[in-house]
Amino acid sequence: METILEIKNLKTHFFTKAGLIKAVDDISFKIKKGEIVGLVGESGSGKSITGFSIIGLIDAPGRIVSGSINFKNEPLLNASSNRMQSLRGNRLAMIFQDPMMTLNPVLRIDTQMIETIKAHDKNISNQEAFRRCRDTLGLVGISSPEERMKAYPHQFSGGMRQRVCIAIAMLNKPDLIIADEPTTALDVTIQGQVIYEMQELCKKTGTALLWITHDLAVVAGIASKICVMYAGRIVEQGSVDDIINKPMHPYTIGLIKSVPSQNKRGEPLHQIEGMVPSMLELPIGCAFHDRCTETIENCKIEKPIETNQSDSRVIRCFNFKDIRK
Amino acid sequence: MTDILKVLQVSKNFVKPIDIASKVVNMFGNFYNQEVVHAVDNVSFNVTSGEVVGVVGESGCGKSTLGRMIAGILPLTSGKLDFHDQHYSGFDEGNYKHNSHIDLKIQMIFQDPFSSLNPRQKIIDIISEAPIHHKLISKKDKKYFVKDILNKVGLGTDAMDRFPHQFSGGQRQRIGIARALAVSPEFIVCDESIAALDVSIQAQVINLFLKLRQDLNLTYLFISHDIGVIQHIADRVVVMYLGQIVETASSDEIFSHPNHPYTKALLQGVPTLDTKKKIYTPIKGEIPSPINPPSGCYFHPRCKFSTNKCITDKPSYKEVSPNHFSACHLNS
Numbered sequence: 001m002e003t004i005l006e007i008k009n010l011k012t013h014f015f016t017k018a019g020l021i022k023a024v025d026d027i028s029f030k031i032k033k034g035e036i037v038g039l040v041g042e043s044g045s046g047k048s049i050t051g052f053s054i055i056g057l058i059d060a061p062g063r064i065v066s067g068s069i070n071f072k073n074e075p076l077l078n079a080s081s082n083r084m085q086s087l088r089g090n091r092l093a094m095i096f097q098d099p100m101m102t103l104n105p106v107l108r109i110d111t112q113m114i115e116t117i118k119a120h121d122k123n124i125s126n127q128e129a130f131r132r133c134r135d136t137l138g139l140v141g142i143s144s145p146e147e148r149m150k151a152y153p154h155q156f157s158g159g160m161r162q163r164v165c166i167a168i169a170m171l172n173k174p175d176l177i178i179a180d181e182p183t184t185a186l187d188v189t190i191q192g193q194v195i196y197e198m199q200e201l202c203k204k205t206g207t208a209l210l211w212i213t214h215d216l217a218v219v220a221g222i223a224s225k226i227c228v229m230y231a232g233r234i235v236e237q238g239s240v241d242d243i244i245n246k247p248m249h250p251y252t253i254g255l256i257k258s259v260p261s262q263n264k265r266g267e268p269l270h271q272i273e274g275m276v277p278s279m280l281e282l283p284i285g286c287a288f289h290d291r292c293t294e295t296i297e298n299c300k301i302e303k304p305i306e307t308n309q310s311d312s313r314v315i316r317c318f319n320f321k322d323i324r325k
Numbered sequence: 326m327t328d329i330l331k332v333l334q335v336s337k338n339f340v341k342p343i344d345i346a347s348k349v350v351n352m353f354g355n356f357y358n359q360e361v362v363h364a365v366d367n368v369s370f371n372v373t374s375g376e377v378v379g380v381v382g383e384s385g386c387g388k389s390t391l392g393r394m395i396a397g398i399l400p401l402t403s404g405k406l407d408f409h410d411q412h413y414s415g416f417d418e419g420n421y422k423h424n425s426h427i428d429l430k431i432q433m434i435f436q437d438p439f440s441s442l443n444p445r446q447k448i449i450d451i452i453s454e455a456p457i458h459h460k461l462i463s464k465k466d467k468k469y470f471v472k473d474i475l476n477k478v479g480l481g482t483d484a485m486d487r488f489p490h491q492f493s494g495g496q497r498q499r500i501g502i503a504r505a506l507a508v509s510p511e512f513i514v515c516d517e518s519i520a521a522l523d524v525s526i527q528a529q530v531i532n533l534f535l536k537l538r539q540d541l542n543l544t545y546l547f548i549s550h551d552i553g554v555i556q557h558i559a560d561r562v563v564v565m566y567l568g569q570i571v572e573t574a575s576s577d578e579i580f581s582h583p584n585h586p587y588t589k590a591l592l593q594g595v596p597t598l599d600t601k602k603k604i605y606t607p608i609k610g611e612i613p614s615p616i617n618p619p620s621g622c623y624f625h626p627r628c629k630f631s632t633n634k635c636i637t638d639k640p641s642y643k644e645v646s647p648n649h650f651s652a653c654h655l656n657s
Contacts, residue, residue: 042523157611187383188550189608192594214524217553217596244598258528259598260557265576268535269557271528275493 001032004175004208005054010067012046012053021279023049023062025232028306028314031176034206036199038219038240040255041229042276047212050229051178054210055094056084072175090120093169097181099161103153109164110149113137116171136167139204140197159190166197173205180212195222216255220244225312228252231277231287234306238313248309248320250292286318294319328410329512329544330372330395335404337365337390362615364390366568367404372512377538377545379559379576381552381591383612387568389516392548396433396514408512429459432505436517438497442489448475448500449485456507470507477540478503479533495526502533506541514546519554531558552595556580564588567615567623570642574649584651586628622654630655 012024024046031037041047052058054069056076069076071092076084088094096102104112113133117124130149137145140163153161162182169177179198183191199222202209211219219226220240227237228251236249247253256262257270274291277283283290289299296319304316339362347357365387372378380388393399395406397413406413413427435441442451452474453467462470472482478499489497498518505513515534519527535558537543549555555562555576562579564572564587572585583589590608610627613619619626625635634654642652 042525159611187612188552188591188594189383190611191596192608195596215596216524217598220598221596255524256598258525260531260553261597263557265557266535268532269528271532272525273529275495275526276523 001034003030004033004035004072005031005210006068006070007050007054008068008070010050010053010069011065012049012058012062013065014062016061019280022232022282023279024053026067027227027229027232027234028067029227029234029237031208031210033175034202034208035225036202036209036211036219036223038216038223038226039210039212039229040214040216040219040226042214044231044276044279045229046232047214047229048180051094051180051210051212055088055092055178057094086120089116089168089174090172091175093172093174093177095162095165095169095177095179095182098185099158099165100185102165103161105153108150108152109137109156113149113164113168113171116168120172132171133167136171137164139170139201140164140167141193142167159186159193162186162190162194163197166194166201170201170205170207174207176208176210178210178212181214182211183218184213184215191218198222216244217259228255231279231282233287233316234314235288235317236315238309238315242313248315249317250294250320251288254293286316327374328371329374329376329408330546331405331407331410332368332370332372332391332395333405333407335365335368335391335394335406336363336402337387337394337399338363338402360616363568363618364615365394368565368568368570369404370563370570370573372544372546374511375538375542375544376560377547377558379555379562380546380548380565381550381555381562382565383550383591385567385612385615386565387615388548388565391565392433392514392516392546395546396431397428398433429455429461429508430510431512431514432508432510433514433516434498434501434505434518437521438494438501439489439521441501442497442504444489447486447488451489451500452503452507455504459508461508471503474503474507477506477537493526494522495529498522498530499533502530502537506537509541510543512544512546514548516548517550518547520549520551527554534558552592553597564591567613567618569623569652570650571624571653572649572651574651578646578649582646582649584645584649584656585624585653586630586655587624588651590627622652 008028010024010027014021014023027050039047039050053064058064064077110133114129117129117132134145134149137149142148142160142163156164183194186194211223213219223240226240226243227234230251236252243252247256254272258272260269263269272291277287285301286299286304289295298318304318306314306316308314341360343357343359351357368391382388394401408427411427449471452471456462457464457467471485475482475484480496480499519530522530531554538545547559559576561575563570566587572588579588583592608627621637622635622640625631640652640654642650645651645656
């Protein structure tokens with residue numbers, strides 16, 4: 001399978017008045033064609049910034065300091081803003097967390113959708129663009145799309161709006177969609193519907209998907225690969241089976257053990273001690289060492305480097321081998 | 326085991342009064358009605374002492390409104406609340422009287438630890454304000470008192486002289502818990518109390534809830550949309566849909582034999598740590614507006630088993646197996 005996106009040693013730092021924040025610090029991963037990759041982490045772990053870095057939405061005081069992002073063998077970091085604009089919404093698309101904020105409240109759905117098509121294809125006729133929008137809306141499970149296209153965003157419910165956002169992302173059949181917590185603002189039953197639609201769409205169109213979430217359970221069912229982030233770094237990545245059933249990094253192990261369904265009812269949950277460190281004052285050495293159960297001396301001094309366990313399995317820890325035994 | 330709380334046919338309506346333009350039009354023969362939202366509609370259940378009752382449902386199903394009425398911060402439209410067989414809430418706002426003895430025994434912990442603490446107050450004042458006001462402690466004891474409470478919720482005594490913004494989300498939620506515990510309540514309403522916390526912090530706060538329950542013999546009404554959490558800590562589960570209870574049963578029973586189609590769909594939709602490529606079979610449709618709820622069974626437009634009877638008749642709420650109640654026509 002060909003690789004759609006390859007990120008190597010990406011560093012995105014924010015030069016704020018309070019100090020340097022290494023929001024994304026040396027991360028590398030790949031996405032293959034048609035693959036669903038889950039990027040999991042707590043708030044402030046840098047998972048959204050990774051998404052924004054790919055699509056080129058990092059604003060001052062943030063800057064991509066070093067590393068490379070290759071999209072279909074084309075380096076994105078050196079691309080001109082014109083080139084980025086022609087990629088965004090066309091080959092690369094993004095779905096944001098809050099469907100209430102992403103749609104323009106004063107424009108009808110059809111205007112917003114047709115705009116997306118016409119921005120990238122000047123020669124398309126209005127009728128043809130309209131037809132494509134209608135079909136895509138039908139595809140994401142909106143009934144009677146022809147009438148609903150005349151509606152304004154406030155006439156839709158949250159779940160429906162998120163579907164419209166998904167439809168807009170899908171319009172130009174992109175090669176990669178970055179979905180930043182697309183179901184967090186939705187109810188359980190609606191979340192099920194949206195996950196289902198996304199799963200179907202990726203299967204039908206061969207679009208790759210980077211699913212950013214804080215909820216391991218959401219990606220466990222749909223992704224084929226998972227990257228776990230902590231304090232700006234990917235601490236472990238591998239296939240879904242490996243990460244969920246055979247986690248090796250102490251943080252991943254702690255996260256999975258603390259999911260309520262993994263514990264006996266009424267018993268105390270397994271908990272990770274301490275709290276997420278402030279990105280301004282990260283501990284020296286491994287950022288997780290003061291919450292970790294397997295800390296050795298080296299963790300407090302040196303930052304662990306990435307080690308490959310197999311083709312797909314990468315882990316950043318000094319002391320993980322003992323854990324596996 | 327005695328019933329600590331009885332909720333009897335409680336309802337809450339929110340009325341949007343008609344504006345002046347509509348009133349004028351009404352004078353000329355048109356007819357604009359007031360819009361009434363039946364947020365909670367005829368809900369009854371009991372809570373026994375020492376129990377954790379979980380309330381689940383989607384947004385807009387009335388679970389938070391129910392919690393607020395029980396905690397005594399929203400008046401009831403109709404119905405009755407009994408705490409230790411003592412009636413404690415009035416029927417309408419005009420008659421609403423505080424019974425401070427009971428009000429102190431029922432406390433609430435809110436969802437958002439950022440907006441529920443006064444940013445200008447020190448932690449020591451946040452926690453000691455209520456007990457001093459109600460003369461449970463004297464002013465000079467407040468330091469020892471607050472120190473003791475902070476220890477109970479796992480915060481150091483140095484927290485006392487700091488302000489809320491100096492704490493992280495998980496710590497603030499602990500302060501919220503400490504404030505609720507300061508008046509030594511028996512019953513605590515937790516309204517989505519862990520929803521705003523990070524994954525690794527959630528487990529810590531859930532454990533704190535479980536520990537406090539044992540140490541202080543507390544009873545919880547735990548409101549959450551997170552079914553995994555409810556499954557873990559609740560002894561009994563109440564499932565709500567559009568302001569009504571559709572099913573109640575013990576936790577074991579409801580998760581192994583859900584009866585109502587809505588409960589089944591709700592449980593199926595929960596993502597789990599199961600790596601087998603799960604095919605989500607979602608329930609169709611959206612949650613209807615509570616202003617114009619559907620006829621008959623409120624769930625019928627989304628239910629795959631719906632019959633003609635469901636469209637016309639409201640299902641009765643009856644016992645399908647011991648202590649397992651459900652409101653569905655399929656049971657008759």
